[in-house]
Amino acid sequence: MKKIHIIGLGLLGGSFALGAKKKLADLTITGYDANPQHQKDALTLEIISEAKETPDADTDLVILATPADTLGDLLLATLDQVGPNTLIFDVGSTKSKLTNLVAEHPKRAQYLAAHPIAGTEYSGPKAAFDDLLDRKVMIICELEKTDLHLKEKAYELFEALNLKLRFMDPEEHDRHLAFVSHLSHISSFMLGETVLQKMADEKNIFDMAGSGFASTVRLAKSSPAMWAPIFTENQENILSALDSYIANLSSFREKIAQKDKEGLFNEMDEINKIRDILDLEK
Template sequence: MKHIHIIGLGLLGGSFSLGLKKAIAGIEVTGFDKNNAHLQEALSRGIIDQSSDQVPKNADLVIVATPVDTISGIVASLLDDVSPETLILDFGSTKEHICTTLAAHPNRANFLAAHPIAGTEYAGPSAAFPDLLKDKIMILCEPEKTALHLKSKAYEAFESLGMKIRFMEPHEHDNQLAFVSHLSHISSFMLGKTVLDKMEDDKHILNMAGSGFASTVRLAKSSPAMWTPIMKENKENILEALNGYIENLATFRNLLTSDQFEQLAEKMKNANQIGDILDLKG
């Protein structure tokens, strides 16, 4: 692999580039971002070697790491004129709409639907760093629809970054991510909003905030420009997750209101199991 092109030079796109540059000597990276400040920063940080709004014909991989509601249109346009030796990957956090939209494209074999399970609460090229993707999972959807000789280029990149590959169906991916990723961001956003509302009456409330609050609300610093399209694309699955979460919150509130503290303790004890599960996963 000698050349990759990245569209969307934020945290994921930027880190993918920096990681490959660290792992593969002599690799050339071009790229584009519609935010000119991001584009210039990517150049100054060495995320890309040259800016280009056109995909070079010799590109081995093209990474589309833009807001998820733009991905289908961008990939479809790229597939219209793709080189037979170029593989296009998307890094979107939702997969079903993208896979369905591109299913009938005559050059579908030049596309691989991917989602790196990695990130921070920060955005933009300034947040990118070479080891973000190291030891992380790369989820692939419908890889059987991608040409074998092109898939091998992606696998080479993932192996160079030390990533672990997992396979999922698009709907399964979106449904599970609604519970373990999208819901946690909503919870963090709304916890932050609740405390900000309280600050209107008590300006000093954050003086009481400890590490527990900071870790729980950390994701509230995430970019709304990235997360609003995710909510739009994955609406039905997120509503399912939200409905279950709200039901559990209502049960907790009702037990507290009626002084049923033994039952409340039992609910929290049951929830403790998630810690054991995460420890085993780690």
């Protein structure tokens, strides 16, 4: 593999570039970002060697790392542009719409539906770093629909970055992500909003904010430009997750209202079992 082109030079796109440059020799990485400052920063930080809107004809891999609601049109346009030896993969948080969109495309075999479970609360090329993807999970959907020889180009990159591959159905992916990722971000944003509203009346509230608050609200520092499209693209699954979450909050509130100490203890004690599950996943 000699050439990679990245569209979207933020945290994920930039980190793919930096990680690839660190692990793969004689690699040329070009890229494009609709934000002129991001593109300038990517050049300054040597994330890319050249800024260009479209990939060269002999590009091995094109990585699409733009907001979720832009990926559909971008994927179709890029498939139409590339030659027969180029593989495209995206890193978006939703997969069903994309896989359905390209299901009948004549170049469907040149697309790999992928999603790295990696990120921080920061965004933009300045947030990118070469080890972001190290030992992270990369979810692959509909692997069987990607050309056998072209997918080896992606595998070469994934192996170099030390990614752990998992395979899922697109609908299953979107449903599960609504609970374990998207709902987490909504919870963090709403906790942040609730405290900010309280701060309007009580200026010293943040003096009492300890590590528990900081860790819980950390995700509220995430980019709205990234997350607003994810919430709307995965609307049906997120609404289902929110309904369950709100029902649980209402039930917990009722126990507090009734001073049901035993009920509160038993519920939290049961939830504590998540500790064992998370420890096994490490």
